[in-house]
Amino acid sequence: ETKKKGKHGFSIYNDSMAHHHNKKIRFKNDIDKAIEEKQFQLYYQPQYNLNAEKVVAVEALIRWIHPKKGFISPTDFIDIAEQTGQIHPIGKWVLQEACEQLKIWQDRGLAWKVSVNISPKQLFKDDFIELVFNIISETNIDPKYLELEITENIYINGEYSIMKLRKLKELGVSLAIDDFGTGYSSLQYLKELPIDVIKIDKLFIDGILNNLNDLSIIKGIITMAKTLDLKIIAEGVEIEKQMEVLKYLGCDMIQGYIIEKPIPINELEERYLHNKKMT
Numbered sequence: 014e015t016k017k018k019g020k021h022g023f024s025i026y027n028d029s030m031a032h033h034h035n036k037k038i039r040f041k042n043d044i045d046k047a048i049e050e051k052q053f054q055l056y057y058q059p060q061y062n063l064n065a066e067k068v069v070a071v072e073a074l075i076r077w078i079h080p081k082k083g084f085i086s087p088t089d090f091i092d093i094a095e096q097t098g099q100i101h102p103i104g105k106w107v108l109q110e111a112c113e114q115l116k117i118w119q120d121r122g123l124a125w126k127v128s129v130n131i132s133p134k135q136l137f138k139d140d141f142i143e144l145v146f147n148i149i150s151e152t153n154i155d156p157k158y159l160e161l162e163i164t165e166n167i168y169i170n171g172e173y174s175i176m177k178l179r180k181l182k183e184l185g186v187s188l189a190i191d192d193f194g195t196g197y198s199s200l201q202y203l204k205e206l207p208i209d210v211i212k213i214d215k216l217f218i219d220g221i222l223n224n225l226n227d228l229s230i231i232k233g234i235i236t237m238a239k240t241l242d243l244k245i246i247a248e249g250v251e252i253e254k255q256m257e258v259l260k261y262l263g264c265d266m267i268q269g270y271i272i273e274k275p276i277p278i279n280e281l282e283e284r285y286l287h288n289k290k291m292t
């Protein structure tokens with residue numbers, strides 16, 4: 014692409030944009046390679062039930078360990094992978110891997126749920142329901158222990174998404190709305206969604222102790238969730254006092270550094286399952 018320089022010597026398509034563009038292409042190739050060479054890993058973050066006072070579930074979170082660049086955060090590549098379509102092979106790998114892990118635990122009699130993040134791009138692909146069905150069948154898991162997390166945003170809207178979510182529910186899986194409160198859902202709309210769990214975004218948890226608005230919003234979400242018979246998970250709980258307030262407000266579960274960071278499978282098993290009777 015050639016863009017003429019303006020009379021003041023700058024162009025619209027400038028060097029920095031070209032640089033950015035090239036960087037994106039290199040990144041795309043890197044992701045292709047990562048898929049081929051299996052540079053991805055799943056880490057797991059415990060979800061803690063405040064009444065039972067124990068870990069009852071884990072969220073699978075993707076990690077990219079690049080041979081040269083080292084650790085790359087999902088917030089730095091999921092967006093690009095969504096734009097390039099690479100989210101489809103990545104997402105398929107994540108679901109497959111998480112279900113294989115779930116199967117191992119189920120065979121050992123452990124009743125932990127495994128939660129998997131699904132990008133709206135995946136949800137809206139024509140064969141997504143079939144993909145989930147196939148992975149459930151092939152791994153032979155009990156689907157009621159598989160939870161799919163879908164972010165609350167403008168893409169999740171209207172009849173088409175409700176229909177897709179209903180079909181997922183028919184497969185027997187559990188559905189969660191991720192990052193709740195940051196998107197555009199109206200209460201009316203939430204009522205129509207066939208969901209089981211709401212995850213309150215960290216943004217509100219951060220303010221729970223010193224921002225009355227955040228506290229009121231959390232109270233409101235919990236009250237509404239109970240009315241609609243939904244479970245609540247608070248995300249990004251970092252300190253004891255936040256946990257106490259959430260318990261007092263009737264929040265069901267928490268997830269955050271106060272319990273554990275996302276960790277690799279061997280650490281998770283060592284810390285939570287080693288020498289423990291599995292029930």
Ligand code: C2E
Nearest residue numbers: 074075087088091107130131132249250251268269270275
């Ligand atoms: P998310 O699904 O909302 O996941 C929660 C994020 O918050 C994770 O970041 C987790 O490490 C972080 N977190 C949990 N507790 C705390 C806490 O107490 N303090 C702080 N500061 N952070 C906490 P992570 O792993 O970097 O993932 C970021 C986002 O990337 C995820 O947000 C999710 O939207 C996306 N993502 C991760 N794995 C996948 C995946 O396999 N597929 C898709 N489509 N998206 C994924």
Ligand code: MG
Nearest residue numbers: 072130162191
């Ligand atoms: Mg999530």
Ligand code: MG
Nearest residue numbers: 191192212248
């Ligand atoms: Mg979240």
Ligand code: MG
Nearest residue numbers: 164191192214
């Ligand atoms: Mg998020």
